[in-house]
Amino acid sequence: MKMVSEQQEAFLHLIMRLGYFGITMEVKKALRSGKDLQAFEIETVDDAGIGLKAAHELASRQVGGSHSLSYSLRDRKNYLRSKRQREMAYGQMISDYAHFGDVVSFDTTFGTNNESRPFGVFVGFNHFRETVVFGAALMYDETFDSFKWLFETFLKAHNGKHPKTIYTDQDIAMGKAIEEVFPAAWHGLCTFHISQNAAKHLSQGNNGESSILSDFSACMYEYEDVTKFEYEFSIMREKHFERVVQGKRNTELASEFDSRKKLPRIKMRTPMLLQASKVYTPIIFEAFKGEYERSMAACTKALDGDSEFLVSIGSFEGDLTFEEE
Known part of the structure; x- marks a missing residue:
């Protein structure tokens, strides 16, 4: 068994004592359960450079033997390996967000398994215009409280850095949560969701008229100047509004013609x-x-x-x- 220096053993003994007696109120609030306390001890000893077996032996000695520990040497090893794997994955996300997190897109249109639980992903673009992932979460529902908790947790994971711009779909609960958690961020709607809704709603009742979708797409993607966009959008609105109104007038005329041509059937001629x-x-x-x-x-x-x-x-x-x- 690997020998442990007196300084390392003294340090571990101090950590074990602090784990139970000398923790500040802030740390106590963070350590909400026995498992959290054990994780705190394991991580602190590992950060001090004490070997895996030596740390486990000393921890066992502090509680009167390994049989009194609530975890085994394998549990300690698995926990530290999982922790390092998370740090490797999360570390890249934190680094990407620090460099490219001014503009964030949050999407919950993904569904998982038969229960269709929302799977939210925070993404952005790097300097190669490639998609980078800042975080993800499997949510139970899409309520205001759920979104608020998720955005607050996202901020904590990224050292409190707020995005300057965030794009989402058109969700009322999400919008309210963004206003509360990211009050200084500009909130916009994703063009993808706008295009999907336009194709879904504008294609209904057009009677074979397809130019409205092309005109709408042109307003979205071809005009970057505000004045030009407002002018073209006004033209599109007047054009298709008049077309819809004229269609309803034609329907009314057809009904008027039928009413004059076809007499109603009356069984009781009172x-x-x-x-x-x-x-x-x-x-x-x-x-x-x-x-x-x-x-x-x-x-x-x-x-x-x-x-x-x-x-x-x-x-x-x-x-x-x-x-x-």
């Missing part, structure tokens, strides 16, 4: 229905005729006097229940 068929359009007349036919099943019951009545609509079989409203 004076009221005959008069209504001449005044109302076919669709309004059908609604009126239904109400009229329903009123034929109404029965009335006189109350005290002759000026008030109760009306009930139901079957003539059995007693009718009259309820005053």
Whole structure:
């Protein structure tokens, strides 16, 4: 077994004592469980350069033997290996964010497994215009509290550095969390999500008209000057607004033609229905005729006097229940 110097043993003894008695209030708040305390001790001893077996032997000696430790030598070894692997991965993310974290894109459109839990990724661009990952998180839901916790944790992981610009999709809860956690950041919407929503909504009800999507894409990608963009967007809006209005007018004219050409079918040729068929359009007349036919099943019951009545609509079989409203 590797020998340990008296200075190293004294240092470990001091760490073990601090682990239980001499920790400041700030450290106590950070160490919320026994596992956190053990991790603190293992990492501190490892940082001091004490070997794996020697550190474990001394830790066992402090508690009266290895059987009194809640972890084994293999557990200590696995923990330190996992820690170093995390530091290697996270270290690159922290370095990338320090250099390229002024502009961040956060996307939660990814879904995982059958439960479709949101998987959020913080990404950006480096000086080669290549995508770099600043962080990721598997979330339970997409509520304000979840986003707030995630953004605060992201800041802690990156030493409190705030992004200057952050792009996301159009999510109300996320937007509120960004306003609270990143108050100085400019919040914009990703062009990808805008394009997807445009293709989804503008393609509905266009009656084969495809130029609206090309015009919209031109406004998004071809005009960088603000004045030029506003001018072209206004032209596009007026052009397609007039097209939609004209389409509705054509539909109205077609309905007017059909109402004059096709007479409504009347089963009960009562004076009221005959008069209504001449005044109302076919669709309004059908609604009126239904109400009229329903009123034929109404029965009335006189109350005290002759000026008030109760009306009930139901079957003539059995007693009718009259309820005053």
